[in-house]
Amino acid sequence: MLSRSAERLYWLARYLERTENIARLVSVTMNLIYDLPRGTEVGWHNLLTICGVEDEFKQRFKNTTEQNITRFLLADLHNPSSLLSSLSYARENIRISRELMPDEAWEFVNELYLYATKNIETISNRQGREVFLQDIIRGCQRFTGFMAGAMSRNDSRRFIVMGRNLERADMTSRIMDFGTVLLSENRNSLLREYEGIVWLNVLKSLSATSMYRKQVRRRIKGEEVLDFLLNNNESPRSVCHCLQKISYKITELPHATGLQLELKTLIEKLTALNLLTTTPQLASINTLPKPGF
16 A cells, blocks of 8 residues: 555544544533633633644634634634644545545545535524534544445555544543643632533533443542543543554554554553542643644
């Protein structure tokens, strides 16, 4: 398999996963802010921190308003990590790599891109924004489900799985970074009263609420949420689960011994953390990179 083909498939998966993640974050943040009273530390500006684009936002906008932040994260093509940018990069990568995957895969991504460009202005009002985001999430999930059921388990598929899981681990770790701030001793008392609502929405952002409740079977606590999102091997969005999926796929590729050993060391370090007694500040697994085809 050509290295440039493998790179395109890898980035295709990362950009589509990023598209879904951004849609999830904005949707959940809307609901969270409406549930919390004024004066808490949670606001739209937190999305800039999670996505690591604070400096880029300040270069484009002066005020951290809802309209400015949502437009920057969803529609701004000058932001290489915006939803529309990510979807555009994914479309370009799959357009060039169509011969490596089922024919319908291109149709799924192209139709999703066309829908996004046609309806992007609906994000200006909250109701239209919510409908738009849910349609984007469902479109990404349809593509993932189709590929799981239709694509051969070959090298092309392996690079797609690795890209998706690396992006997923990165986003989960960023959300955990944000969550650890809520556990700090210097948080305000108002936020402490609504901590359960905050952690519930953290789980919702990763579609992990039901599975968390079935396993933990107690009221939601921040330390237990963090432990679940880091170490639960049965949760497809936990950091360790994603890294293990990557490690498994790497074993099927040639000349990957060094990377396999590094991943094994990282997984061992993460599983050794006990977040039920300590709340360390977790560094993201990987920074959001510059666009690449």
